[in-house]
Structure formats: C-alpha cells, structure tokens
Amino acid sequence: MAKVKWSEINSERLRGRNFWEMYAYDNTSWGWKMILKNRSLLRNHIVYRLVDGMNTSALYDNWHIAGPLSSFISYRDAYDEDFSIKSKVFDVVVNGDWNWPMELVEKYPVLVSTPAPILSNNRRDKILWKKKSGRAVDFSVSEVFHTLSDDCDDVKWAGVVWFSQNIPRHSFILWLAIKNRLKTQDKFDWVEGNNPKCVFCNLQSDSHNHLFFECSYSKKVWREMKIVANFDGVPDSWDSIVDWCENVNWNRAISSVVQRLVLGASVYFIWLERNLRIFQGKKRNVSDLCSIIKNVVRARLIGLKILRTDKALEVAKVWNFCLNEGLNEYNSKQRWIMTEDCLMFVDETICLNVCDSSWYKYGGLRYWASFY
Structure with missing residues (x-):
C-alpha cells in the first residue's frame, strides 16, 4: 500500500x-x-x-x-x-x-x-x-x-491458519477454504455452459467438501500426508477437519507446527493442481504431488530454529534434515534457491517440476522451479 x-x-x-x-x-x-x-x-x-x-x-x-x-x-x-x-x-x-x-x-x-x-x-x-x-x-x-471493530468471540480455528512459522500463501488459501470462499465450480451453476464436474474424477460436482478430501485423487494425497504428519484419527471430510481444528490446542511444539504446515500445503497444492488442470491442461499424479508437498514443508522446517528435544529429533528424522543446522553441508545437497521470480528446489536425485514435467539443468544439478 x-x-x-x-x-x-x-x-x-x-x-x-x-x-x-x-x-x-x-x-x-x-x-x-x-x-x-x-x-x-x-x-x-x-x-x-x-x-x-x-x-x-x-x-x-x-x-x-x-x-x-x-x-x-x-x-x-x-x-x-x-x-x-x-x-x-x-x-x-x-x-x-x-x-x-x-x-x-x-x-x-x-x-x-x-x-x-x-x-x-x-x-x-x-x-x-x-x-x-x-x-x-x-x-x-x-x-x-x-x-x-465489533466485539466478537475469537475464531477457534485461527491458530491452524495464522502462526509465525506458516507459509503465507498457504495460510491465505487455507483461510479461504475454511471460510468456503474458494471459487469452486459449484459457485458458477448460473453460468451457461459451465462444467460443474470435478476436474480430478469427473464424477461429482466441484465443491469444497468434494475437493477436500472426498475426491479419490485428493483423498489419496491427504491420507499419505496424514501418515507423515502423524494425523492420527483426523477425518477425511472437510467439515469434520475444520471442527477437529477448532478443538486442538495449537502451540509452538514442533509436531504442532508440522501438522499445520502439512494441512496448509495439502490444501494449497491440491487447489493449485486443480487450477493447473483447468486452465493449463497440466497434470501430476498423486506421488509427484505428495513429493512436492513434503519437499516444501521440509524446506520450511530447515529454515526454523528448533529446540533440540527427543520429539524434534524424531521429526527431523522423519522429514530427513539436520536439526538446527540450516543449509549445512548435508542439507545443501537438497536445497532451495530463491531467485527474483521463482523458488527452486535443487536435488542430485529428486527432480520434480511444480508447473510441468520439464527437466532443467543448474550447475550440473537438476531442479524444479515453483513459480508463485
């Protein structure tokens, strides 16, 4: 402004x-x-x-x-x-x-x-x-x-969206999803010629509840991410997930941060994948999308200053990074490079592109670029 x-x-x-x-x-x-x-x-x-x-x-x-x-x-x-x-x-x-x-x-x-x-x-x-x-x-x-502003009760789910370790663009899309404000196809029933079907399964109407996570595609993504984020007992339906989030005491514990990062990244990249399929005709399978979500969450965790505890060491092992070391010699083998217009994940073996299936070369290493 x-x-x-x-x-x-x-x-x-x-x-x-x-x-x-x-x-x-x-x-x-x-x-x-x-x-x-x-x-x-x-x-x-x-x-x-x-x-x-x-x-x-x-x-x-x-x-x-x-x-x-x-x-x-x-x-x-x-x-x-x-x-x-x-x-x-x-x-x-x-x-x-x-x-x-x-x-x-x-x-x-x-x-x-x-x-x-x-x-x-x-x-x-x-x-x-x-x-x-x-x-x-x-x-x-x-x-x-x-x-x-009018006096009102605190929003119970605010802690899952807005926290100091969040990824802002993910939090914004998650906020819109919780408030049912994403422009899904069911909101355009009045448009002549509009196809209301889900772009993933082409069976049900494209809506918040179907997209998160009733659709067979998004449900597979969500269930795989639930395993790595230790979301035991968390339901698959969107309304139930929001209700569950309202009853959780979110705090600064590393496990709490990981769960919120995973939820935000899952919603963000499923929404991004949906838009890529609709507007650009590009597709990625469940495995590739899950790898992208994991790499983005892992990159955020690498940048955090985390207190060395048994739980933190366990999280670092699951997410495969050295605790409190930042981009050290080990982590630099799988690293992020921020340029003027994109965020690149560089890896000697893992090579994914968030926008398409093209391969790139950078200093002898291959990378994928995420243009946000």
Missing part, C-alpha cells in the same frame, strides 16, 4: 482548509470520498493534547471538554462575531486566560466553563486516540481496529 505524506494531502486536497470541514464534491475521487464519508466514525476518537496550541484548530479539532466546537458554533456565528474559522487554540488563550469574543461567550457559556489550558512553546500539540473506555492513548492501527 502506497504511503502518502499528509503535507501532500494538505496541498492537493485540503489547500489550507480543515479536514473536518471538507465537502465531498461529485468530481472527487472515490477513495477521497470514502475517507470523507467515514469521518463520523473517527470524529469523537481523535483528540488533542495541548502543548503550544499552535497546531490545533480552535473550532474544528476535538480539544475542548465540550467536544469539537464546530458541532454547535456555526460558520454564521463565527462570522457575526468576527471570529476566524482558521483560529488556533493559541489565538484564544492569552497569558493563561480565555480570549473568546464576548458575544460568543454570552451565547455559549460552555466556552469558559473550564480554566484555560496552560500552553508552552517547547513542544507541539499531540494527536491521541480515544478508546471506547474513554482513555486517550498514542495512535496506532491496532488501537483503531479494536475500537472500531
């Missing part, structure tokens, strides 16, 4: 006017209209801690105990009393006393209902974020999110 300096917004959009008084004209860009439209959500949460008073609008900013003064002092009121709408708090406080126009004070006594703030010129005013509790804190995206 591009970052835009506030000075650029001020010069191009505000042009000296206050953000809270801006009007969204018809020829305004959609993005700017949305920002202006949502000002009401932020209005009471953005408050000012006065220091020198030179950067806080006396009329529009939320610094007074009564809230933004523009909520009850109209532009006509300010004009009649010869009060500039561009005035800062510094302009209405002189020598520690209020300096409001008398007619304005008579009409709105709340302006002087509290003592005038003590200003100091050694620092600038600070913008704070007011939480639902009323406490003002330093502004952060996290604070804004928690304040504006």
